[in-house]
Structures are given as structure tokens and as C-alpha cells.
Amino acid sequence: MTTPLRADGTPHPANREALSQALVDHGDRLYSLALRITRDRDLAADAVQEAFATALQRAEGFRGESSIGTWLHRIVYTKSIDLLRARGREAPLVDEDKAAPGSEEDRVGGAPTWSRPPDEILLGAETREALERALTRITPMQRLVFELREVEGRDTDEVAGILDLPPGTVRVHLHRGRMRLRGLLADHFRGAVA
Amino acid sequence: MTCDELYRRLTDHEEGVLDGNVCQEVERHLAECQSCHEIRHDLQDLSRLCREQASVELPVGVRRRIEGLLDSTA
Numbered sequence: 001m002t003t004p005l006r007a008d009g010t011p012h013p014a015n016r017e018a019l020s021q022a023l024v025d026h027g028d029r030l031y032s033l034a035l036r037i038t039r040d041r042d043l044a045a046d047a048v049q050e051a052f053a054t055a056l057q058r059a060e061g062f063r064g065e066s067s068i069g070t071w072l073h074r075i076v077y078t079k080s081i082d083l084l085r086a087r088g089r090e091a092p093l094v095d096e097d098k099a100a101p102g103s104e105e106d107r108v109g110g111a112p113t114w115s116r117p118p119d120e121i122l123l124g125a126e127t128r129e130a131l132e133r134a135l136t137r138i139t140p141m142q143r144l145v146f147e148l149r150e151v152e153g154r155d156t157d158e159v160a161g162i163l164d165l166p167p168g169t170v171r172v173h174l175h176r177g178r179m180r181l182r183g184l185l186a187d188h189f190r191g192a193v194a
Numbered sequence: 195m196t197c198d199e200l201y202r203r204l205t206d207h208e209e210g211v212l213d214g215n216v217c218q219e220v221e222r223h224l225a226e227c228q229s230c231h232e233i234r235h236d237l238q239d240l241s242r243l244c245r246e247q248a249s250v251e252l253p254v255g256v257r258r259r260i261e262g263l264l265d266s267t268a
Binding site: 052127128147150156 | 205206260264
């Protein structure tokens with residue numbers, strides 16, 4: 001394949017060399033994204049590989065409106081969901097959190113604080129397991145947003161770009177996910193210091 | 195600002211998207227309300243715990259297959 005060039009002779013932003021560099025720069029994070037959606041290492045690997053194949057096919061259509069990294073993340077996101085569906089697994093990542101602002105979801109409620117001495121909150125095996133359990137009890141979209149934002153440290157605009165959601169919507173999912181997790185983990189941490 | 199109002203704004207506050215006046219109200223409330231201060235502390239601990247989780251790496255075999263795919267089209 002010849003390297004696609006723009007009409008003005010400059011290298012196309014998504015040519016083979018650019019994709020090779022993107023694999024170096026973003027490979028781990030692309031795989032991490034796929035893994036967080038599919039929860040399956042084999043499916044995640046397939047999603048990333050298929051995403052690069054698709055990116056190669058669509059290279060000439062890439063206009064450079066977003067970074068190549070964001071573009072690849074979007075493709076991995078779509079591929080991951082497509083693979084889940086193809087295998088008959090539910091991909092409930094629709095924007096399903098319909099709680100209205102001001103509803104019970106957005107009130108302080110009765111969740112106790114974690115009340116512990118300084119440095120008591122450590123990421124040991126039990127806490128890791130408690131966090132994993134809690135993550136299964138929030139909505140899939142809250143979980144994905146929370147993990148992309150808090151675990152992977154992506155900024156809100158990047159998460160919005162990957163999920164094709166307005167940044168404000170990302171913040172709502174993030175906020176509700178964080179608050180629910182705080183409540184779900186309260187017993188764990190209070191028990192740890194009881 | 196009530197506790198419920200603060201509760202709804204905590205994430206926006208940390209994201210830096212609140213207007214200046216609202217931001218000041220949040221700060222004032224947090225300084226005066228121990229309960230809300232502890233909620234923010236919990237959320238900060240939650241963020242810290244998450245950041246301590248091990249990062250994920252693309253398996254070497256997958257990386258090589260993709261490199262092969264890109265090389266084969268050169």
C-alpha cells in the first residue's frame with residue numbers, strides 16, 4: 001500500500017506510519033478500553049486488532065478533526081460493542097441513567113462516611129475485591145465512565161470524545177457513579193476499622 | 195447552599211466547571227460543614243484507590259499481530 005497523501009502532498013494523518021506510532025503511543029490504553037467494555041481478554045484483543053484493520057481501511061477518510069488517538073479509541077469502542085453483540089452478550093452501555101436532576105439520586109441520603117483514621121484506606125486485596133464488587137452494582141455506563149476517568153486518569157473531554165457524549169453528560173455519570181460507589185463501599189471501610 | 199445542593203455540585207466543583215460565585219459557595223460550605231467535608235474526603239480516597247490499581251498492557255502477541263498487519267500493507 002502506498003502511503004496516502006493529501007491533495008497538497010502532505011502525509012495523510014492516519015497513514016501506516018502514523019498508525020504504527022499510534023500502536024506504540026496508545027496500544028495499552030486501547031486494550032484497556034476494550035477490556036473495560038468486554039470484560040474478556042480475548043474479545044478485547046480482537047477488538048483492538050480489528051480496530052487497526054478498520055483504521056487502515058478508512059485511513060483516507062480520516063480528516064484529522066480529532067487526534068488519531070481519539071479516532072482509534074472511537075473505533076475500538078464500536079468494535080468492542082459489536083463483538084459483544086456478535087457473541088450474543090448484552091452490551092448495555094446505552095445512556096440508561098434516567099434519574100432526573102434533584103431526584104433521590106442527587107441527595108446526600110443516608111450513606112455513612114467511611115470514618116477511618118488517616119492512612120487506613122489502603123488498596124489491599126480485600127479492598128480491591130470490595131471495589132470490584134461495588135463496580136458491578138452501578139450502571140454499566142457509570143462504571144465505564146468512572147473507570148476511564150478515575151482508574152485510567154483520562155480527562156472528561158477525552159472520555160466524552162470516546163463515548164460520543166457531551167462532557168456534561170459524562171460528568172453526570174461520573175458524579176452518580178462516584179456517589180453510589182461511596183455508599184456501596186461504606187460498610188467495607190467502616191467494618192475495616194470497627 | 196444546602197447539603198443536597200453541595201452534593202450535586204461536588205464533581206463539577208472538582209472538575210472546575212462551576213461559576214466563580216457558585217465555586218465560592220461550595221468552598222464556604224465545605225469549610226463549615228463537617229459532614230460534607232467528609233463526603234469529599236471519601237471521594238478523594240476513592241479516586242486515590244483507583245489510581246493505585248495496576249495498569250493494563252496490550253499483550254505482546256496482539257501487538258505483534260497488529261505490527262504484522264501494518265507491515266504487510268506497506
